[in-house]
Amino acid sequence: MFSNKWVRSGLAIAVVLIAAAVVYFSFFQPPTLPPVIPITKLGQDVQLGNVKRISVNGATLNVTYRDGVTARSTKVSPEGSFEKTLNNLTVSPDRIAAVEIVYEHPTQFGDILQIGMAFLPLLFIGAILFFFLRRSQGGNNPAMSFSKSGARVFTGDQPTITFADVAGVDEAKLELQEVVEFLKEPDKFTGLGARIPRGVLLVGPPGTGKTLMARAVAGEANVPFFSISGSEFVEMFVGVGASRVRDLFTTAKKQSPCIVFVDEIDAVGRHRGAGVGGSSDEREQTLNQILVEMDGFDTDTNVIIVAATNRPDILDPALLRPGRFDRRVILDRPDMNGRKQILAVHTKGKPLAENTDLGAVAKLTPGFSGADIENLVNESAILAARRNQKTITMLELQQSIEKVIAGPERKSRLISAEEKRIIAYHEAGHALVMQVLPNCDPVYKVSIISRGMALGYTMHLPEDDRYLQRKSKFMDDLAGVLGGRVAEEIVFGDITTGAANDIASVTDLARAMVTRYGMSDALGQRTFGAREELVFLGREISEQRNYGEEVAKQIDAEVKRIISAAHAKANEVLSTYRAQLDAVAQRLMVAESIDRDELARLVARPQFAPIPELVAAPVASAG
Ligand code: ADP
Ligand code: MG
Ligand code: ZN
Numbered sequence: 001m002f003s004n005k006w007v008r009s010g011l012a013i014a015v016v017l018i019a020a021a022v023v024y025f026s027f028f029q030p031p032t033l034p035p036v037i038p039i040t041k042l043g044q045d046v047q048l049g050n051v052k053r054i055s056v057n058g059a060t061l062n063v064t065y066r067d068g069v070t071a072r073s074t075k076v077s078p079e080g081s082f083e084k085t086l087n088n089l090t091v092s093p094d095r096i097a098a099v100e101i102v103y104e105h106p107t108q109f110g111d112i113l114q115i116g117m118a119f120l121p122l123l124f125i126g127a128i129l130f131f132f133l134r135r136s137q138g139g140n141n142p143a144m145s146f147s148k149s150g151a152r153v154f155t156g157d158q159p160t161i162t163f164a165d166v167a168g169v170d171e172a173k174l175e176l177q178e179v180v181e182f183l184k185e186p187d188k189f190t191g192l193g194a195r196i197p198r199g200v201l202l203v204g205p206p207g208t209g210k211t212l213m214a215r216a217v218a219g220e221a222n223v224p225f226f227s228i229s230g231s232e233f234v235e236m237f238v239g240v241g242a243s244r245v246r247d248l249f250t251t252a253k254k255q256s257p258c259i260v261f262v263d264e265i266d267a268v269g270r271h272r273g274a275g276v277g278g279s280s281d282e283r284e285q286t287l288n289q290i291l292v293e294m295d296g297f298d299t300d301t302n303v304i305i306v307a308a309t310n311r312p313d314i315l316d317p318a319l320l321r322p323g324r325f326d327r328r329v330i331l332d333r334p335d336m337n338g339r340k341q342i343l344a345v346h347t348k349g350k351p352l353a354e355n356t357d358l359g360a361v362a363k364l365t366p367g368f369s370g371a372d373i374e375n376l377v378n379e380s381a382i383l384a385a386r387r388n389q390k391t392i393t394m395l396e397l398q399q400s401i402e403k404v405i406a407g408p409e410r411k412s413r414l415i416s417a418e419e420k421r422i423i424a425y426h427e428a429g430h431a432l433v434m435q436v437l438p439n440c441d442p443v444y445k446v447s448i449i450s451r452g453m454a455l456g457y458t459m460h461l462p463e464d465d466r467y468l469q470r471k472s473k474f475m476d477d478l479a480g481v482l483g484g485r486v487a488e489e490i491v492f493g494d495i496t497t498g499a500a501n502d503i504a505s506v507t508d509l510a511r512a513m514v515t516r517y518g519m520s521d522a523l524g525q526r527t528f529g530a531r532e533e534l535v536f537l538g539r540e541i542s543e544q545r546n547y548g549e550e551v552a553k554q555i556d557a558e559v560k561r562i563i564s565a566a567h568a569k570a571n572e573v574l575s576t577y578r579a580q581l582d583a584v585a586q587r588l589m590v591a592e593s594i595d596r597d598e599l600a601r602l603v604a605r606p607q608f609a610p611i612p613e614l615v616a617a618p619v620a621s622a623g
Helices: 002-027 039-048 082-088 093-098 109-138 170-184 186-190 210-221 230-234 240-254 278-295 336-347 358-363 370-386 394-406 417-436 471-492 497-515 549-576 578-591 596-602
Strands: 051-057 060-065 070-074 100-103 152-154 199-203 225-229 258-263 303-309 327-330 443-447 457-460 530-533 541-544 593-595 619-622
Touching (some): 039 070, 039 093, 082 093, 170 186, 170 210, 170 303, 170 327, 199 210, 210 303, 225 230, 225 240, 240 278, 417 457, 417 471, 417 549, 443 596, 471 497, 471 578, 549 578, 578 593, 578 596
Parallel strands (some): 051 100, 199 303, 225 258
Antiparallel strands (some): 051 060, 152 225, 443 457
């Protein structure tokens, strides 16, 4: 990228230099001037009456003969009259009088032209230097609009996005409705002396529609929308970020009322003074400039700044104080109802088969963000097209859910019969333990078809959206995740690497129970380890030990105890249900995948009333 740029500008310099050389040499080709004659010859010609006109320019004489021929000659000295010179050449006075003698202005135009020509190449080089200097300051900016804000503007002409395109976030819409009203009728608010919201911060995980929402606000209010992302401010050479902010706001103020949207503001808005090296200085300047601009708004400046971030925790506190981004609108992952509405938005205009039940799809997609749902609908449309169908059916939707959760199927992967047996028992082990233990989420599908990196997978989904997790569920979940490994132990008397991911997730969960959730009786209700973000590494989280060696040992012992308990539980289940384990594994080897109903026929789900618990995300336990 970098070297490429230099090659390109090098080429450009070469072309310009060659052009300059061509121009230079064509200008400096000696002009075809009339021949020079001696002054004595000129005297003789005047005496003979052949000369019509002589123009005197300093010491230069331009001679025109009566027959039209021209010639040049030189006077001995620039001073003194030319008539006198002719007299000295013994030309008779009447002959001199017959010649038209003109004196030109002593500052010679020809000379100026020549001087100009001499400077022409210099001018060229100067222009080239100037051009490239500007260019290099503009940096990587492809538009070469050195220090121009580079914001994209969306105005009323294009098909606008409105609140109707954003589904399942009714509270956020309600909050932003106020902003829309203000943009539409600013006078109504200012008339009552209300202070206008200046900054609105949209907060939410990736893909929850923050960018979409900002555009919808502009669309609803029907005002211009300037969009720039935080990283675009920072990408350039030092000092340009701040000037971009200035340009952006200058332009925006001219177009008010309007919306300035700063996407991913965490790229510039991190805590100041926390970073390392030059880039953080640049960020600091950019952030300061944003703050200055926001403070500089008059009450009649109808510019509203909408910013989006998924990391509000790392934003500089100065951004969040009143008068700046004092309004926060949370966009969370949609609940079941919200997912249904988002599905409706994205399937609008797509031919759906009659059997499709968007409610059922919504139920199968807990934890999906709006972007995931859009992706899911798109995948199923592609699938239907590849199958030459006229409509999208439930089958495509279901298969796309699996694809979005677990990655694309890899049917071509060749697996030996022996390995297939191991994988089948491993997955059957997961499925059985999850099916039998009451606190586990119901199994939605078991499969030994490779997907993404996993050789097989057991997909289990919660019945409802959950926001809280219970310790008893964690314990059953741990047993379910260990079910694969335990099945290998029981059936083959040996263990494989297939459980590596399971082991890792079990360790993480057990450790979190002890150190973060206070779920260990031995260690009590406290957290262990201070989590800290390393700013210069961006997303890295480091855990700082704030406990001693003795406690570290206790934590390890507790983690081990929890995992052992889960292992024992899985072992108990699979030993008790050994016959069903064989049945599920056999069926898997034949059919490659088993759905929820078939599994229920092989192993009945215990008749516990479903516990109304809440879970954050779907867990596809793989491996
Ligand atoms: P974010 O900026 O929060 O990361 P985006 O606004 O870029 O997410 O969303 C990506 C895409 O996901 C959108 O273009 C839209 O198609 C879809 N999407 C996200 N949330 C919603 C929603 N609430 N309603 C409809 N579509 C949504
Ligand atoms: Mg976005
Ligand atoms: Zn596994």
